[in-house]
Amino acid sequence: MEILAQSVADTIFDGLIHNNISDRLLKIYYKCVDSNSMREPLLNYIEKYKIPQGMSVLDTHPDHCFMELDRLYFKQLSVALENNEYIIGFQQYVDNRTKSKKAEAYKAEWLKDVKVLLDFKNEKLYEINTVSQLANYYQSHFAPLDSAIRHLYVAWLQEEKLLRPYQYRYEQYNKELLDRWFGLADEYKPTQRNFIADKLSGNGRIAVIVCDGLRLEIAESIADKLKVKGKKNIAFAELPSVTENGMSSLFGCAEVEDVAQTRYSNLKTVIPDVEIIQLERLNSGVTANKLVLMFGDIDQVGEKKQLAGLKDINAYEAFVSEKINDLFSMGYGKVYLTADHGFVITGILDEADKIPVPDGDIIKSEERFCLANDTLGNENIIVRSQKYKESQYQYYAKSDKPFVSKGAYGYAHGGFTPQECIIPSYEFANENQESLGVFIVNKSALLNVTGTYFTVKLKAESVENTLFKAERKVVIQIYGNGALLSTSSVYRMTPSSVQEAEFALAATENVKVVVVDIQTQQQVDFCDVKKSVSRDLDDLF
Structure with a gap:
């Protein structure tokens, strides 16, 4: 058979x-x-x-x-x-x-x-007369091509000879885009300064995800995976488009700050109650009203693995989109997604593809830019008269290829291309149907616990029994130092109903009570638990 x-x-x-x-x-x-x-x-x-x-x-x-x-x-x-x-x-x-x-x-x-690569055509580039118009064109028309060539590098990187004709076809389209972009260079103005503080100043629970090296086409893929739709605005990165420069601008620093904690401290002078954590540490124990989540894996893997690191980006897209969905489940009303800079894929290079470092009073030469103290008359170089650290001028090649430098090639940032400079300024809003309110009604007592046990008292709001507010099933979770310690049984709450649950006070710091909707995983209510500074009455006997 x-x-x-x-x-x-x-x-x-x-x-x-x-x-x-x-x-x-x-x-x-x-x-x-x-x-x-x-x-x-x-x-x-x-x-x-x-x-x-x-x-x-x-x-x-x-x-x-x-x-x-x-x-x-x-x-x-x-x-x-x-x-x-x-x-x-x-x-x-x-x-x-x-x-x-x-x-x-x-x-x-x-x-x-x-x-995508075979069907692509640059359409009406000649009609674009401003940087903003070109940025919109890049987002709507060219970004899918950048995603396509990135995916082909991942699938066929071990077959360079086969991949080169595809790379060449892409490069012809990219050159057309870059020629128009470089023609508008004098108009370019960064717009990412104070982004985080501006967004956190809004009402309600707000989270900002700041990704290191998230170029726009990857942000588009993340947005496509979300359960909610949003406003996909764009911003322009600081130049040079490097981490310390972009991050300093996002966090509102007056000068370029190389140390992350210094940047965080600057933000806290404007938004005192902000909590800043790594994105991978997000869980239901995070209850901040104003939250910043840092994600640096894209830039780290790119700089370490170069082209070989591109295969990890699909997993990062899924991870970030999952965390955004989690934030909405936890009750955040708005989530913003942005980046310090993007990156270019310099691709499979021959030595002749690399750009010689220009003449001039060069202070520092990097893969995608040079810092100098004098101007330069070179039609293939963009010169920006702008102070950056110890330099007065910046040089950028009119290309996505690197200057001759030490180290591996394939992934790079710091230069002046749409892929490096056009960054996401995305806003997503939670428009879920309103549910029955459930509240912790003894928060004051929980801030002054005198024994080794404490009781959490819940009460549902008193409302008319409507379709969306007929009932709500919740659990009480106890966290200590961000780790889940215990979870109650499920409580079915109906209008005006009450429930109580007793827990042992853990011998740890930063104890929190979080009430979670078991269906949506939304944080319904939360509060801190603190042991009384006065002696426990039991200790007197």
């Missing part, structure tokens, strides 16, 4: 590869790919099938189940691009293949990125 089944599978596969499969066999094939229980047997049949040599991928059925053919397509297209051949057939193939619902689990994820 197994031999017969393999024979039938081979006949189906032959029909898919030569695109002459009968309607009857195609229906059988579709039933197999639609069935979860058939996935493992089908993969076994695919593994045993031998794809004919010398075949043309473009002639296959778009619903075929061979990722090996997708890889062959990539190789054949690479040759066609390198030889400047007509690629209409390749465009038609990838268009049909990416549309295939039947092959969803059996086709390469990066095919959609190839399609």
Whole structure:
């Protein structure tokens, strides 16, 4: 029977590869790919099938189940691009293949990125006359192309020869964008200063996520994964587009501050009750009304691993979007997402691609900029007369390629390109339906606990029994130093109902009570628990 089944599978596969499969066999094939229980047997049949040599991928059925053919397509297209051949057939193939619902689990994820690259055209760049117009164009039109080439680097980085023609095609489009951008250089003005304090000054519970090295196309992917929609505004980074400069500006520092704690202290002079933590430390025990969450993994992995680090970014996109959703579940009304700077992917480089360091009174030469004390007459260099640390002038190449410098190449920032300088200033708002209010009614007593146990008293608001306020199921959680210590049983609260729960006072600092909605995970109410400074009455006897 197994031999017969393999024979039938081979006949189906032959029909898919030569695109002459009968309607009857195609229906059988579709039933197999639609069935979860058939996935493992089908993969076994695919593994045993031998794809004919010398075949043309473009002639296959778009619903075929061979990722090996997708890889062959990539190789054949690479040759066609390198030889400047007509690629209409390749465009038609990838268009049909990416549309295939039947092959969803059996086709390469990066095919959609190839399609973006093949379909892309810069449209009406000549009509753009301001930096703001170009930034909007980049966000709506060009950022998806940057995402696509990043994904292709991740999938094919070990095949540099195959990847180069794709990189070259991207570079032609990027050069068109950069030429228009550099033509508007004199108009460029950074707008990220005091961003954090400005946003935290609003009413209600507000969180600001500050990512190190979050370029706009990644922020777009994060926004697409959220349960809520938002205002996707943009800002312009300080120059040079490096961490200490951008972070100092975001935190409102008068000068460039290299030490993070100094930047944090500056913000606290404006927003005294702000809490600043690393994003990975966010949990239900965080109850600050004004919250800043720092996330530095993108920049760290890029600088350490260069191009090899790009594969980690998809996981970071999922992580940040998950944390934003968590913040709304915890009861934050608004969440902002921003960055100190973006980055460029300098790509697969030859020595000739690197830019010589310009002549002049150079104080410091970095991969993407130079600091100097005199101006320069060089049409390939943008000179900004702006003090930065010990320098009076900054030099930027009219390119996304690096100056000749020590160290590895592939990922870089500090320069003057849209990818480095256009940053997210995104605002997301929680518009969930209002639920029954549940409150801790003995907060004063919890700030003056005299024994080794304390009682938490809950009361639901007195309202008319409506659809959204008929009941609410909650738990009481106890945290100490940010770690969850204990959780109560579930309480079903109805209008005007009360509940009490007793807990042992932990021998730790920063004890908090947090009431959590078990359905939405929203923080319904919270307060601190503090032991009385007076002696416990039991100690008198």
